[in-house]
Amino acid sequence: MKKKILRVCLMLVILCGGILLTNGSVQAKTQNYYTKGKTLVVTGQLRNGTHIKNAKKIKKIIVKDNIKILPTKPFKGCINVKTLEVPGKLIFVDDFLGEVYDNDNYENFPITVKTVKFTTQLSDKPMYKFYLTHKFIVSKKDKKYRSYKGSIYTKNGKKFVAMPSECKILKIRKGCKIVNVVGFSYESYNEESCSDDPDYYILTCCKKLKKVIIPSTVKSYYTSDSNFKDYMREAINDVAYRAKYVIKNKNISCEGMEALYEVLEDRIFKIFKKQIKKQGDFYIFNNNILVGYDGCQLVVTIPKGIKYAMKNSLSVMKESSYSIIRAVKLPKGFKDKKSKIWRGHSYYSEWYNQDKIVLSNYYHSVPSSHGVGYKYNTFCTFEYCKHYYGKTIQIISDIDGIIIFSTDVPVRVTDKNNNIVERDLDGSYTVYVNKGDAINVQLPDKVKDDEFICLKDFNGIEN
Secondary structure, eight states: OHHHHHHHHHHHHHHHHHHHHHHTOSOOTTTOEEEETTEEEEOSOOOTTOOOTTGGGOOEEEEOTTOOEEESGGGTTOTTOOEEEEOTTOEEESSOOSSOOOTTOBOOOSSEESEEEEOSOOOSSOGGGGOEESOEEOOTTOSSEEEETTEEEETTSOEEEEOOTTOSEEEOOTTOOEEEGGGGTOOOSSEEOOSSSTTOOEEOSOTTOOEEEEOTTOOEEESOOTTTGGGOOSSOOHHHHHSEEEEOOOOOOHHHHHHHHHHHGGGHHHHTTTTEEEETTEEEETTTEEEEEOOOOSEEEOOTTOOEEOTTTTTSSOHHHHHTOOEEEOOTTOOSOGGGTOOSOOSSGGGBSOSEEEGGGTOEEEEOTTSOEEEEOSSOOEEEOGGGTTOEEEEEOOSSEEEEEEESSOOEEEOTTOOEEOOOTTSEEEEEEOTTOEEEEEOOSOOGGGOOEEEEEEEEEEO
Protein backbone atom coordinates (compact mmCIF):
# COMPACT_ATOMS: atom_id res chain seq x y z
CA MET A 1 0.00 0.00 0.00
CA LYS A 2 2.79 2.38 0.92
CA LYS A 3 4.56 1.59 -2.36
CA LYS A 4 1.39 2.42 -4.34
CA ILE A 5 1.03 5.74 -2.53
CA LEU A 6 4.70 6.49 -3.22
CA ARG A 7 4.27 5.70 -6.93
CA VAL A 8 1.17 7.90 -7.14
CA CYS A 9 2.99 10.79 -5.45
CA LEU A 10 5.95 10.38 -7.78
CA MET A 11 3.66 10.45 -10.81
CA LEU A 12 1.95 13.59 -9.51
CA VAL A 13 5.33 15.29 -9.06
CA ILE A 14 6.33 14.39 -12.61
CA LEU A 15 2.97 15.56 -13.96
CA CYS A 16 3.14 18.87 -12.09
CA GLY A 17 6.69 19.36 -13.27
CA GLY A 18 5.56 18.81 -16.84
CA ILE A 19 2.82 21.38 -16.42
CA LEU A 20 5.28 23.86 -14.98
CA LEU A 21 7.68 23.28 -17.84
CA THR A 22 4.83 23.69 -20.32
CA ASN A 23 3.92 27.02 -18.73
CA GLY A 24 7.53 28.08 -18.95
CA SER A 25 7.95 28.88 -15.28
CA VAL A 26 10.89 26.50 -15.03
CA GLN A 27 13.98 27.52 -16.91
CA ALA A 28 16.04 25.11 -18.97
CA LYS A 29 19.71 25.56 -18.13
CA THR A 30 20.77 26.00 -21.75
CA GLN A 31 18.18 28.45 -23.08
CA ASN A 32 18.88 31.47 -20.80
CA TYR A 33 15.27 32.63 -20.74
CA TYR A 34 11.90 31.57 -19.43
CA THR A 35 8.31 32.73 -19.70
CA LYS A 36 5.99 33.37 -16.82
CA GLY A 37 2.48 33.93 -18.04
CA LYS A 38 2.78 36.70 -20.66
CA THR A 39 6.19 37.84 -19.43
CA LEU A 40 9.49 36.81 -21.01
CA VAL A 41 12.48 36.92 -18.67
CA VAL A 42 15.95 36.87 -20.25
CA THR A 43 18.54 35.63 -17.77
CA GLY A 44 21.60 35.18 -19.97
CA GLN A 45 23.08 35.53 -23.43
CA LEU A 46 20.91 34.50 -26.37
CA ARG A 47 22.14 33.13 -29.66
CA ASN A 48 21.03 34.80 -32.87
CA GLY A 49 19.08 31.68 -33.79
CA THR A 50 17.20 31.43 -30.49
CA HIS A 51 13.51 30.69 -31.08
CA ILE A 52 11.12 31.98 -28.42
CA LYS A 53 7.98 29.88 -28.20
CA ASN A 54 4.58 31.59 -28.24
CA ALA A 55 6.31 34.91 -28.95
CA LYS A 56 3.09 36.61 -30.04
CA LYS A 57 1.54 36.07 -26.60
CA ILE A 58 4.30 37.95 -24.77
CA LYS A 59 3.31 41.39 -23.43
CA LYS A 60 6.36 42.19 -21.32
CA ILE A 61 10.08 41.47 -21.56
CA ILE A 62 12.46 41.68 -18.61
CA VAL A 63 16.20 41.55 -19.26
CA LYS A 64 18.30 40.84 -16.18
CA ASP A 65 20.83 43.45 -15.09
CA ASN A 66 23.88 41.30 -15.80
CA ILE A 67 23.26 41.21 -19.56
CA LYS A 68 25.17 43.73 -21.70
CA ILE A 69 24.42 42.66 -25.27
CA LEU A 70 21.64 40.81 -27.10
CA PRO A 71 20.85 40.03 -30.74
CA THR A 72 17.64 41.49 -32.18
CA LYS A 73 16.56 38.44 -34.19
CA PRO A 74 15.08 36.35 -31.32
CA PHE A 75 12.69 39.20 -30.42
CA LYS A 76 11.29 39.93 -33.87
CA GLY A 77 8.36 37.60 -33.27
CA CYS A 78 7.37 39.37 -30.03
CA ILE A 79 5.12 41.77 -31.90
CA ASN A 80 2.68 42.43 -29.04
CA VAL A 81 5.16 43.51 -26.39
CA LYS A 82 4.04 46.63 -24.50
CA THR A 83 6.76 47.00 -21.86
CA LEU A 84 10.51 46.50 -21.76
CA GLU A 85 12.52 46.41 -18.55
CA VAL A 86 16.18 46.55 -19.50
CA PRO A 87 19.58 47.48 -18.06
CA GLY A 88 20.67 51.02 -18.86
CA LYS A 89 23.73 49.85 -20.76
CA LEU A 90 22.15 47.06 -22.79
CA ILE A 91 23.15 47.02 -26.46
CA PHE A 92 21.28 45.32 -29.29
CA VAL A 93 23.08 44.07 -32.39
CA ASP A 94 21.81 42.55 -35.60
CA ASP A 95 24.36 39.75 -35.89
CA PHE A 96 25.61 38.09 -32.75
CA LEU A 97 27.81 35.03 -32.43
CA GLY A 98 28.10 34.89 -28.67
CA GLU A 99 31.66 35.94 -27.95
CA VAL A 100 32.30 38.14 -31.00
CA TYR A 101 30.38 41.24 -31.97
CA ASP A 102 30.97 44.53 -33.72
CA ASN A 103 30.81 47.52 -31.38
CA ASP A 104 29.58 49.70 -34.24
CA ASN A 105 26.82 47.33 -35.33
CA TYR A 106 24.16 48.68 -32.98
CA GLU A 107 20.51 48.04 -33.79
CA ASN A 108 17.08 49.10 -32.59
CA PHE A 109 15.05 46.77 -30.49
CA PRO A 110 12.84 45.57 -33.36
CA ILE A 111 9.40 46.21 -31.84
CA THR A 112 7.71 49.53 -31.01
CA VAL A 113 6.61 49.39 -27.36
CA LYS A 114 4.60 51.59 -25.02
CA THR A 115 7.20 51.86 -22.25
CA VAL A 116 10.93 51.29 -21.83
CA LYS A 117 11.98 51.09 -18.19
CA PHE A 118 15.69 51.22 -17.43
CA THR A 119 16.52 49.19 -14.34
CA THR A 120 20.12 50.37 -13.91
CA GLN A 121 22.29 53.44 -14.54
CA LEU A 122 21.98 54.74 -18.11
CA SER A 123 25.11 54.65 -20.22
CA ASP A 124 26.63 57.97 -21.26
CA LYS A 125 26.17 56.72 -24.80
CA PRO A 126 22.70 57.67 -26.05
CA MET A 127 21.08 54.28 -25.45
CA TYR A 128 17.65 55.86 -26.00
CA LYS A 129 18.37 55.67 -29.73
CA PHE A 130 17.93 51.91 -29.70
CA TYR A 131 14.29 51.86 -28.60
CA LEU A 132 11.08 52.68 -30.43
CA THR A 133 8.79 53.72 -27.62
CA HIS A 134 6.18 56.15 -26.36
CA LYS A 135 7.71 56.55 -22.92
CA PHE A 136 11.00 56.25 -21.03
CA ILE A 137 11.23 55.52 -17.31
CA VAL A 138 14.69 56.00 -15.83
CA SER A 139 15.74 54.05 -12.75
CA LYS A 140 15.35 55.99 -9.50
CA LYS A 141 18.82 54.76 -8.57
CA ASP A 142 20.35 56.44 -11.64
CA LYS A 143 22.78 59.09 -10.39
CA LYS A 144 22.99 61.08 -13.64
CA TYR A 145 19.59 60.97 -15.30
CA ARG A 146 15.89 61.07 -14.55
CA SER A 147 12.66 60.82 -16.54
CA TYR A 148 9.88 63.37 -16.72
CA LYS A 149 6.66 62.72 -18.64
CA GLY A 150 8.37 60.09 -20.74
CA SER A 151 11.48 62.08 -21.71
CA ILE A 152 15.01 61.94 -20.29
CA TYR A 153 16.70 64.79 -18.40
CA THR A 154 19.78 65.11 -16.26
CA LYS A 155 19.26 64.27 -12.60
CA ASN A 156 18.60 67.88 -11.56
CA GLY A 157 16.10 68.30 -14.41
CA LYS A 158 17.94 71.30 -15.83
CA LYS A 159 19.20 69.69 -19.04
CA PHE A 160 16.97 67.99 -21.61
CA VAL A 161 18.62 64.87 -23.03
CA ALA A 162 16.14 62.97 -25.21
CA MET A 163 12.53 62.29 -26.05
CA PRO A 164 10.99 58.90 -26.95
CA SER A 165 10.78 58.05 -30.63
CA GLU A 166 6.98 58.05 -30.83
CA CYS A 167 6.53 61.47 -29.22
CA LYS A 168 4.23 63.78 -31.20
CA ILE A 169 4.31 66.88 -29.01
CA LEU A 170 7.47 67.53 -27.03
CA LYS A 171 6.93 69.95 -24.16
CA ILE A 172 10.18 70.67 -22.35
CA ARG A 173 9.62 70.90 -18.59
CA LYS A 174 9.62 74.31 -16.91
CA GLY A 175 12.83 74.82 -15.01
CA CYS A 176 14.92 73.18 -17.71
CA LYS A 177 17.74 75.53 -18.73
CA ILE A 178 19.70 73.62 -21.37
CA VAL A 179 18.44 71.66 -24.38
CA ASN A 180 20.38 69.10 -26.37
CA VAL A 181 18.81 69.46 -29.82
CA VAL A 182 20.09 66.01 -30.77
CA GLY A 183 17.55 64.73 -28.24
CA PHE A 184 14.66 65.63 -30.55
CA SER A 185 16.38 65.26 -33.91
CA TYR A 186 18.38 62.09 -33.45
CA GLU A 187 18.56 59.39 -36.07
CA SER A 188 18.56 55.66 -35.70
CA TYR A 189 18.37 52.56 -37.81
CA ASN A 190 14.64 52.23 -38.44
CA GLU A 191 13.80 53.44 -41.91
CA GLU A 192 10.85 55.81 -42.11
CA SER A 193 9.60 58.02 -44.90
CA CYS A 194 10.06 61.67 -44.01
CA SER A 195 9.23 63.17 -47.36
CA ASP A 196 6.33 63.55 -49.75
CA ASP A 197 8.43 61.54 -52.17
CA PRO A 198 7.74 57.86 -51.36
CA ASP A 199 11.12 56.87 -52.78
CA TYR A 200 13.00 59.13 -50.37
CA TYR A 201 13.91 57.82 -46.94
CA ILE A 202 15.94 59.07 -44.03
CA LEU A 203 17.08 57.07 -41.04
CA THR A 204 15.35 58.60 -38.08
CA CYS A 205 13.85 57.78 -34.73
CA CYS A 206 11.77 60.88 -33.98
CA LYS A 207 9.50 60.06 -36.88
CA LYS A 208 6.20 61.43 -35.50
CA LEU A 209 7.25 64.76 -34.01
CA LYS A 210 4.76 67.53 -34.82
CA LYS A 211 5.46 70.23 -32.28
CA VAL A 212 8.21 71.33 -29.87
CA ILE A 213 7.39 73.71 -27.00
CA ILE A 214 10.39 75.20 -25.23
CA PRO A 215 9.70 77.26 -22.06
CA SER A 216 11.20 80.62 -21.17
CA THR A 217 13.53 79.00 -18.62
CA VAL A 218 15.63 77.49 -21.43
CA LYS A 219 18.57 79.78 -22.14
CA SER A 220 21.08 77.51 -23.86
CA TYR A 221 21.17 74.94 -26.66
CA TYR A 222 23.86 72.54 -27.77
CA THR A 223 24.31 69.68 -30.22
CA SER A 224 26.98 67.56 -28.57
CA ASP A 225 29.23 67.16 -25.56
CA SER A 226 31.82 64.65 -24.45
CA ASN A 227 29.08 62.06 -24.01
CA PHE A 228 27.35 62.49 -27.33
CA LYS A 229 29.93 63.79 -29.81
CA ASP A 230 30.23 60.47 -31.64
CA TYR A 231 26.51 60.27 -32.25
CA MET A 232 25.84 63.53 -34.08
CA ARG A 233 23.44 63.45 -36.97
CA GLU A 234 25.03 63.15 -40.38
CA ALA A 235 22.06 64.71 -42.14
CA ILE A 236 19.25 67.06 -41.37
CA ASN A 237 16.33 65.17 -39.90
CA ASP A 238 13.32 66.18 -41.99
CA VAL A 239 10.79 65.31 -39.27
CA ALA A 240 12.43 67.58 -36.71
CA TYR A 241 12.94 70.24 -39.38
CA ARG A 242 9.26 70.34 -40.31
CA ALA A 243 7.84 70.33 -36.78
CA LYS A 244 6.28 73.48 -35.34
CA TYR A 245 8.45 75.25 -32.77
CA VAL A 246 7.29 77.45 -29.92
CA ILE A 247 10.40 79.01 -28.40
CA LYS A 248 9.40 81.38 -25.62
CA ASN A 249 12.84 82.76 -24.78
CA LYS A 250 14.26 84.57 -27.82
CA ASN A 251 17.37 85.78 -25.99
CA ILE A 252 19.69 83.07 -27.30
CA SER A 253 23.48 82.99 -27.48
CA CYS A 254 25.44 82.59 -30.69
CA GLU A 255 26.24 78.97 -29.77
CA GLY A 256 22.54 78.35 -29.17
CA MET A 257 21.63 79.69 -32.59
CA GLU A 258 24.26 77.45 -34.15
CA ALA A 259 22.75 74.43 -32.40
CA LEU A 260 19.22 75.30 -33.53
CA TYR A 261 20.45 75.89 -37.06
CA GLU A 262 21.73 72.30 -37.12
CA VAL A 263 18.09 71.20 -37.04
CA LEU A 264 16.10 74.13 -38.40
CA GLU A 265 18.43 75.50 -41.10
CA ASP A 266 16.70 78.38 -42.91
CA ARG A 267 13.62 78.10 -40.66
CA ILE A 268 15.42 80.08 -37.98
CA PHE A 269 14.79 83.17 -40.12
CA LYS A 270 11.03 82.60 -39.84
CA ILE A 271 10.94 81.52 -36.19
CA PHE A 272 13.06 84.52 -35.15
CA LYS A 273 11.74 86.95 -37.75
CA LYS A 274 11.25 89.70 -35.15
CA GLN A 275 14.74 89.27 -33.75
CA ILE A 276 16.61 88.95 -37.08
CA LYS A 277 16.95 92.26 -38.89
CA LYS A 278 18.43 92.79 -42.34
CA GLN A 279 21.09 95.47 -42.62
CA GLY A 280 22.23 95.78 -46.21
CA ASP A 281 23.30 92.29 -47.25
CA PHE A 282 23.61 91.09 -43.63
CA TYR A 283 21.14 89.30 -41.34
CA ILE A 284 21.69 90.23 -37.69
CA PHE A 285 20.17 88.52 -34.63
CA ASN A 286 19.50 90.61 -31.51
CA ASN A 287 21.65 93.45 -32.89
CA ASN A 288 25.04 91.79 -32.39
CA ILE A 289 25.08 88.25 -33.85
CA LEU A 290 25.65 87.75 -37.57
CA VAL A 291 23.50 84.84 -38.79
CA GLY A 292 23.34 85.34 -42.56
CA TYR A 293 24.62 87.15 -45.65
CA ASP A 294 23.40 87.21 -49.25
CA GLY A 295 25.67 89.78 -50.85
CA CYS A 296 28.02 89.55 -53.81
CA GLN A 297 31.09 91.46 -52.65
CA LEU A 298 34.63 90.25 -53.16
CA VAL A 299 35.69 92.10 -50.01
CA VAL A 300 33.10 91.79 -47.23
CA THR A 301 33.05 94.38 -44.44
CA ILE A 302 31.14 93.14 -41.38
CA PRO A 303 28.94 95.94 -39.93
CA LYS A 304 29.84 97.79 -36.75
CA GLY A 305 28.32 96.44 -33.56
CA ILE A 306 28.63 92.78 -34.56
CA LYS A 307 30.33 90.89 -31.72
CA TYR A 308 29.62 87.30 -32.69
CA ALA A 309 28.95 85.32 -35.85
CA MET A 310 27.13 82.05 -36.30
CA LYS A 311 29.36 79.42 -37.83
CA ASN A 312 29.36 79.69 -41.64
CA SER A 313 27.03 82.70 -41.44
CA LEU A 314 28.45 84.08 -44.69
CA SER A 315 27.29 81.00 -46.60
CA VAL A 316 24.00 79.92 -44.98
CA MET A 317 21.90 82.05 -47.34
CA LYS A 318 23.77 81.49 -50.60
CA GLU A 319 26.83 79.34 -51.12
CA SER A 320 27.83 81.59 -54.01
CA SER A 321 27.96 84.59 -51.67
CA TYR A 322 30.70 82.82 -49.76
CA SER A 323 32.57 81.21 -52.64
CA ILE A 324 33.52 84.52 -54.28
CA ILE A 325 34.88 86.25 -51.16
CA ARG A 326 38.52 87.27 -51.32
CA ALA A 327 38.77 89.07 -47.98
CA VAL A 328 36.73 89.77 -44.83
CA LYS A 329 37.10 92.87 -42.66
CA LEU A 330 35.94 92.60 -39.05
CA PRO A 331 34.67 95.48 -36.89
CA LYS A 332 36.19 96.56 -33.58
CA GLY A 333 34.84 94.59 -30.67
CA PHE A 334 34.33 91.38 -32.67
CA LYS A 335 34.85 88.57 -30.14
CA ASP A 336 34.57 85.41 -32.25
CA LYS A 337 37.28 83.75 -34.28
CA LYS A 338 37.46 84.91 -37.87
CA SER A 339 37.81 81.30 -39.00
CA LYS A 340 34.21 80.63 -37.93
CA ILE A 341 32.93 82.62 -40.89
CA TRP A 342 35.79 82.66 -43.40
CA ARG A 343 38.94 80.59 -43.68
CA GLY A 344 40.96 82.92 -45.83
CA HIS A 345 40.62 81.32 -49.24
CA SER A 346 38.43 81.86 -52.27
CA TYR A 347 37.18 79.00 -54.39
CA TYR A 348 35.68 80.59 -57.45
CA SER A 349 36.39 84.32 -57.40
CA GLU A 350 38.38 84.04 -60.65
CA TRP A 351 35.22 82.69 -62.34
CA TYR A 352 32.98 85.41 -60.99
CA ASN A 353 31.35 88.09 -63.17
CA GLN A 354 33.54 87.35 -66.21
CA ASP A 355 32.53 89.46 -69.24
CA LYS A 356 34.41 87.14 -71.59
CA ILE A 357 35.08 83.43 -71.11
CA VAL A 358 38.00 82.11 -73.18
CA LEU A 359 37.54 78.36 -72.95
CA SER A 360 41.15 77.55 -73.82
CA ASN A 361 42.10 78.98 -70.42
CA TYR A 362 40.10 76.28 -68.66
CA TYR A 363 39.97 73.23 -70.93
CA HIS A 364 42.15 70.14 -71.00
CA SER A 365 42.36 68.10 -74.19
CA VAL A 366 41.80 64.37 -73.78
CA PRO A 367 42.10 61.95 -76.75
CA SER A 368 39.15 59.59 -77.07
CA SER A 369 39.23 55.93 -78.04
CA HIS A 370 37.88 56.93 -81.46
CA GLY A 371 40.79 59.22 -82.18
CA VAL A 372 38.62 62.33 -81.79
CA GLY A 373 39.87 64.99 -79.41
CA TYR A 374 37.45 65.48 -76.52
CA LYS A 375 37.89 68.64 -74.50
CA TYR A 376 36.20 68.95 -71.17
CA ASN A 377 36.00 70.98 -68.00
CA THR A 378 34.61 69.42 -64.84
CA PHE A 379 35.30 72.10 -62.27
CA CYS A 380 34.57 75.59 -63.63
CA THR A 381 31.24 77.21 -62.84
CA PHE A 382 31.00 80.83 -63.96
CA GLU A 383 28.78 82.82 -61.61
CA TYR A 384 27.04 86.17 -62.11
CA CYS A 385 25.44 88.27 -59.38
CA LYS A 386 22.42 90.57 -59.58
CA HIS A 387 24.59 93.42 -60.89
CA TYR A 388 25.07 91.44 -64.11
CA TYR A 389 21.38 90.78 -64.75
CA GLY A 390 20.52 91.72 -68.36
CA LYS A 391 24.14 91.82 -69.53
CA THR A 392 25.61 89.78 -72.40
CA ILE A 393 28.53 87.41 -71.82
CA GLN A 394 30.84 86.20 -74.58
CA ILE A 395 32.14 82.63 -74.72
CA ILE A 396 35.10 82.20 -77.07
CA SER A 397 35.46 78.74 -78.64
CA ASP A 398 38.87 77.12 -79.04
CA ILE A 399 37.72 74.20 -81.22
CA ASP A 400 35.96 73.32 -84.46
CA GLY A 401 33.03 71.21 -83.32
CA ILE A 402 30.41 71.44 -80.58
CA ILE A 403 30.28 73.40 -77.32
CA ILE A 404 27.81 72.23 -74.66
CA PHE A 405 27.03 74.00 -71.39
CA SER A 406 24.08 74.36 -69.01
CA THR A 407 22.43 76.99 -66.80
CA ASP A 408 20.18 76.98 -63.74
CA VAL A 409 17.78 79.48 -65.33
CA PRO A 410 16.92 80.10 -69.00
CA VAL A 411 19.24 82.53 -70.81
CA ARG A 412 19.31 83.83 -74.39
CA VAL A 413 22.07 82.11 -76.37
CA THR A 414 23.01 83.06 -79.94
CA ASP A 415 25.72 81.71 -82.23
CA LYS A 416 28.14 83.74 -84.41
CA ASN A 417 25.37 84.27 -86.99
CA ASN A 418 23.02 85.58 -84.30
CA ASN A 419 20.83 82.47 -84.53
CA ILE A 420 19.02 81.63 -81.29
CA VAL A 421 20.09 78.36 -79.66
CA GLU A 422 17.21 76.57 -77.93
CA ARG A 423 17.55 75.28 -74.38
CA ASP A 424 17.25 71.50 -73.99
CA LEU A 425 15.00 69.88 -71.41
CA ASP A 426 17.99 69.17 -69.16
CA GLY A 427 18.88 72.87 -69.08
CA SER A 428 21.78 72.58 -71.54
CA TYR A 429 22.67 74.43 -74.74
CA THR A 430 24.44 72.85 -77.72
CA VAL A 431 26.24 75.20 -80.12
CA TYR A 432 28.08 74.27 -83.34
CA VAL A 433 31.23 76.38 -83.61
CA ASN A 434 34.47 77.01 -85.43
CA LYS A 435 37.65 77.84 -83.58
CA GLY A 436 37.60 81.49 -82.51
CA ASP A 437 33.81 81.87 -82.74
CA ALA A 438 32.03 83.90 -80.06
CA ILE A 439 28.86 82.57 -78.42
CA ASN A 440 26.72 85.32 -76.90
CA VAL A 441 24.83 84.63 -73.67
CA GLN A 442 22.37 87.28 -72.53
CA LEU A 443 21.48 86.93 -68.84
CA PRO A 444 17.86 87.49 -67.71
CA ASP A 445 16.83 90.87 -66.32
CA LYS A 446 15.55 89.38 -63.08
CA VAL A 447 15.96 86.17 -61.08
CA LYS A 448 13.95 85.04 -58.05
CA ASP A 449 15.52 85.99 -54.70
CA ASP A 450 18.43 87.69 -56.51
CA GLU A 451 20.11 84.32 -56.95
CA PHE A 452 23.41 83.97 -58.76
CA ILE A 453 23.23 82.83 -62.39
CA CYS A 454 25.57 79.96 -63.19
CA LEU A 455 27.06 78.87 -66.51
CA LYS A 456 28.43 75.39 -65.93
CA ASP A 457 29.05 71.82 -67.14
CA PHE A 458 31.09 72.93 -70.15
CA ASN A 459 32.03 70.24 -72.66
CA GLY A 460 33.70 70.63 -76.02
CA ILE A 461 33.86 67.95 -78.73
CA GLU A 462 36.13 68.46 -81.72
CA ASN A 463 35.16 67.44 -85.25
